[in-house]
Amino acid sequence: MSLELVVAVLATVVTAATPLLLAATGELVVERSGVLNLGVEGMMLVGAVAGFATALATGSASLALLAAALAGAGLAALFALLVLVLLADQVVSGLALTIFAVGLSSLAGAGLVGTPVERLPRLDLPGLTDLPLLGPLLFGQDALVYLAHLAIPAVAWFLGASRAGRVLRACGENAEAAHAMGCPVRRVRALAVLFGGSMAGLGGAFLSLSYTPFWIEEMTAGRGWIALALVVFAAWRPGRVLLGAYLFGGVAILQLHAQSLGLLPVPAQFLSMLPYLATILVLALVAGGWQTAAPAALGRPFLPPR
């Protein structure tokens, strides 16, 4: 196997990891603020169809990404209204979001199935793209791959070192105490939910505009749920999200190559199961031990005392 081939395969792992990375990083911030949004899959789908439709209509990649982020955030705003204002159950509201978004995206995308779209442009960084190995791996990609990778250190810095990040974590650990210290708990959580929604929307747009540049109903195929599992796998730490996303990207690419090359004498469906089985395995292996790492107020509603 030549070095070029290895690099090419690794580059596909990076692209397979990107939608997970975007969605999981967003959800990580949401969960650190104390809110559990199970609607990631739905927000990704709506982002995918909004980005795709906008790219078709305008031909502009930046407008498409803006539309995807706004669509994801719009759905997230609906979720925020339910759980932060009306104090609805977070688990059920997240499920509702996904059920609604599956229907909405299928309806909005009904006329778009089978239409080709221009792939997101590759952004070559002069000098860096020509680097051996790392060049083609990391620097010959499109804007969303860069954004996904920049978001990790940015979120790590935000949560670990910034004042606003400390406020957000306080809301996630003990909302009542944070409120008593004068933190606007609901506003902080609402902003976190909107951020998570736009990241999920961008993750979906990566699928419909770059990974497989077409639209098809329910094309996220469970990636939103895998992103939720990634946050648990990462023990709510940004750096580990990167590790987990590459792991799942690797599994996804492995099964694709195994299918196309006919490496294993099993039906294709069994290979397609691998990402889902890997998710279960990961949850079984790490979830229990790292439960203490979860934000203490995760999933609890907060009604400001009068």
Added chain:
Amino acid sequence: MGFELEPRPLPSGLWRVLAPALAVALTALSGLVLFLLLGVEPSRALWSFFVAPLTSLWGASELLVKAAPLALIALGLAPGFRAGVWNIGAEGQLTIGAIVGGGVLLALWPSDAPWVLPAAILAGILGGAAWAWIPAVLRIRRGASEILVSLMLAYVAQLLLSALVYGPWRDPEGFNFPQTRLFQVGLPILAEGTRLHPGVLLAPLLALLAWLLLGRTLLGLALSVTGRAPAAATHAGFDRTRIVRGCLLLAGALAGLAGILEATGPIGQLVPTLTPGYGFTAIIVAFLGRLHPLGILPAALVVALAYLGGETAQIEAGLPQAVTGLFQGLLLFFLLASEVLVRYRIRPRRRSEAMVP
């Protein structure tokens, strides 16, 4: 000037009943707006969605045929949802129920001995329960989220079904269509010219049984307390582990039952897509029925009407099938939103200075 929520000392009994009705009304209203946006004449669309399906014997019987699996699955899910056990992979348990039960029928084919059908149904129930046992064990032993595990297993089950009907179980005389042989035995038809099968009667019977069990025994209390105050439940001596396992196994068994009833009833064989997402939609049915056995029955009828209406509206008003899913999501949204009226009083916000004497 805004509004604020004031917790009620006790949930409002009136709103408990009114909230689901309000949610259904708001969903219908949103439907009107949606139809206007899609350029369909609202009255015609609403008619074909909600009334036309019921104007024939076939339509009315199909309503029951579609409501039955929804009610069965929702009845299984409701105790878990009360106790905070979130099985959202009922679609997978349904699929495995159909696969295991269908597998028994295919293995015994072409026997039509009287015990074959009961054996298949039993196998379907056990299959569904076994599939739900996986998230139960992983939750209890490993602390893994049953939400994510049960959902991932739904994807796995769907792929397994696909592998079987495209592969070893494909009908050898079926012109290469991805489906199994027609089963030699199936559920009897209750009324000529319909697809009504005995499973339709099973749902109300089980609902009655569940109501008697949950309302009259300590079990119902244990479930509610575990869901609302886990610490108090432990103090009261309710075993959390047993409740998690019991809820998941029950949900799996009923979803598996629904699956094998669909396979041996309306479908009569295994096909790549067994249901239009009954396992997921049953979550909405459970909540629309306020997690109450007797509430779930009318809720299943309402949601089944949305399925049926979606089909009619597709044919008569040219609406895309996806409208059904959109309506179901909207319905759950409005349910969650109107739930606030049960637990809180909404009143104009008072100025905080005024609170200080």
